[in-house]
Amino acid sequence: MSQNDKYYMMRSLEKALFVIETMATNNHWKLKTLNEACSIPKGTLQRILRTLEELGYVHQVERGGAYALTLKFHKLGKQIASQSNLASVMQPVLQKLRDNVNETVNLSILSGTDMVVVHQITSSHALQMDSIIGTSFPAYVSASGKVFLAFSSDDELRNFIKDLRRSNSDINTDKINMIYKEIESIREIGIGLDFEELFQGIRCIAAPVFNDSGTIIATISCSVPTVRLDRSFSQKLLREIPQAAAEASRLFQAPETTFNLDIDAIAESLVKP
Known part of the structure; x- marks a missing residue:
């Protein structure tokens, strides 16, 4: 950003x-703790x-106690996500995948340290995984998030790890090493897996969607109840999901990408308890 651009920035805004982004990393904040986290004068x-509270974006959990963001932000996120051009462009591909496998299909993007569902087509099964459009979940434990991280630039990945460590005290060096190890595998095979790390009883397979410069712009995934994952169906999912992601990438004129995916071996791992 140039000096001229910075001149037009509203520092109060x-x-x-910054306060909103900081508050989003925890479900409630004591004033003193938030003050320390933001390094903003207490009066400011x-x-x-108070302004955010008057506008309905913040509420006090208990009078004179902790502060928390309201679901008004969630509503805004849903409105933005529902207008996503990605969803409209890829709708035929997503619908075709859903029809071929009859499982819930998700289109997701990275936002901060979370993945956000911008479009979803649910299965016709009574037992299904469905989320509200705009729902977010930790990127580092989800199939979609792992894929997005694997194909992000080195700088983006470093910034993600830095933000993750700052917002999550449970992230230690061992976990960071595990994230990098899984990322290396995903770069080779072209898919990410979630073995009930996000939701118990649900396993997920995700693949990347690229644009014309080879940059990842979204992920396509299927969330499947573990009870339906036999060997044959797992093999079908491992063929159909990467195929759909490749088809979506071609809509954006992405260069062809080849991965070394051992469908039989990975299908075997998906059906293990």
Whole structure:
């Protein structure tokens, strides 16, 4: 950003947005803790919180106690996600995948340290995995998130790890090493897997969608109840999902990408308890 561009920035708005982004990393904040996390003068922080509270974006969990963001942000996220051009462009591909496998199909993008579902087509099964459009979930434990990280640039990945460690005290060096190890595997095979790491009883397979410059722009995934994952069906999913992602990538004129995917071996791992 040039000096001229910075001249037009509203510092008060910049501070307010920083407070919102910080608050989004936890479900509630004591004023003192939030003040320390944001390094903003207490008086300024209180005015920001009061303004957000008056507008319905923040509420006090208990009078004079902790503050929390309201679901008004979730509503805005849903509206933005529902207008995503990605979803409209890829709708035929997503519908075809859903018809071929009859499982819930998700289109997701990375936002901060989370993946956000921007479009979804549910299965016709009574037992199904469905999410509200705009739903977010931790990227590092989800199939879609692992794929997005694997095909992000080195700088983007470093920034992600930095933000993750700052927002999640449970992330230690061992977990970071595990993330990098899984990323290396995904870069080779072209898919990411979630073995009930996000939702118990649900396993997920995800593949990347690229644009004309070879940059990842989204992931296509299927969320499947583990009870329906036999060897044959797992093999079908491992063929259909990468095929759908490749077809979606061609819509954006992406260069052809070849991966070394051992369908039989991975199908075997998917059906293991």
